[in-house]
Amino acid sequence: MGVDLPNLNLYQLRYLREAASAETWTAAAANLGVSQSALSQGIAELERRLGIVLFERDGRSRRLTPQARDVLAYAEAVLAQTSDLARHIARFNSGQAxxxxxxxxxxxxxxxxxxxxxxxxxxxxxxxxxxxxxxxxxxxxxxxxxxxxxxxxxxxxxxxxxxxxxxxxxxxxIEQLWLCVAQNAEPAPTSVADAAAIAQSGERARWVMYPATSRTRSIVDRGLARHGLAAAGLGADVAAESGNPRVLRQMVELGLGWSVLPESVAATAANIKTVGTEPIAERxxxxxxxxxxxxxxxxxxxxxxxxxxxxxxxxxxxxx
CATH class of the missing domain: 3.40.190.10 (Periplasmic binding protein-like II)
Incomplete structure (x- = not known):
């Protein structure tokens, strides 16, 4: 059978902890930033809700009752975990957790x-x-x-x-995409216009490209069309496809075909040259x-x- 919890709050638990640790209740109230009467009322309300006596008089001072010591241990654990939670939330909200x-x-x-x-x-x-x-x-x-x-x-x-x-x-x-060929490519275009002429000739260069359904391929195809390379017959002359630009670079180096590659990828290859003075497209x-x-x-x-x-x-x- 479940046990109904008394309706407690953190303020009451702090009152208990401070009243138990301070030398006097006057000092405890000052540490809490409340009046002594507010502290007394808070402790009395906590006793009422718990149904036990927390403090007993010892001359002019008050001391914890034996049963209150167990309550204090739970209160300190709850307050410590609450403090941990507050720190975690602060770190979470600041992006540190x-x-x-x-x-x-x-x-x-x-x-x-x-x-x-x-x-x-x-x-x-x-x-x-x-x-x-x-x-x-x-x-x-x-x-x-x-x-x-x-x-x-x-x-x-x-x-x-x-x-x-x-x-x-x-x-x-925004990544610039350049027409790239192997250093020893045959045929070897010297400009984009030259590449377009080769692509439309009987030599018909082969290509290694991004997958036909990819977003980058759509960008590349439009860029090729703007530069007069649409007649290359990409659908029929694509020797290989890959979504990985470094794989495409390797294919170009191996002489499998021309490609359109990111500038940063092409620049790191010793056996590839970019063609033209401007990118084919931007992605x-x-x-x-x-x-x-x-x-x-x-x-x-x-x-x-x-x-x-x-x-x-x-x-x-x-x-x-």
């Missing part, structure tokens, strides 16, 4: 945000950081369901799917969150780090 669930595309994990992850873990050691790496479409679905707190995804033209206003986004960086990387998600200091801190680090690393400034 709790869990942060972050999703990102592989490019973000591989070369855009690893420093962000490292710094966040260093600056927020008590936060349980959970990471998943998936394609943008899956990440957005998980974010919409509330399975992720923030997702770093590709957004064509910087816009997310409407989702009936379920998501909001912040542009973190916005955005941080998506649920529109109705409560304010989250952990997500805000991670996003601030992401914006700072990507800017310092030389990625395009999204505010340009």
């Amino acid at each position: 709790g869990t942060l669930r972050v999703g990102m595309i592989d490019a973000a994990f591989l070369y855009m945000l690893p420093d962000v992850i490292e710094r966040f873990r260093c600056e927020h050691p008590a936060v349980d950081l959970r990471l998943v790496v998936r394609p943008s479409t899956q990440l957005l679905q998980e974010c919409r369901r509330g399975d992720l707190d923030v997702a770093f995804v590709v957004a064509p033209d910087g816009e997310l799917p409407d989702f009936a206003g379920a998501l909001t986004s912040t542009v973190v960086t 916005p990387i955005v941080a998506a969150r649920r529109a109705d998600a409560p304010a989250d200091a952990r997500a805000a801190a991670f996003l601030t780090l992401a914006e700072s680090v990507t800017h310092q690393s030389g990625f395009s400034n999204p505010t340009r």
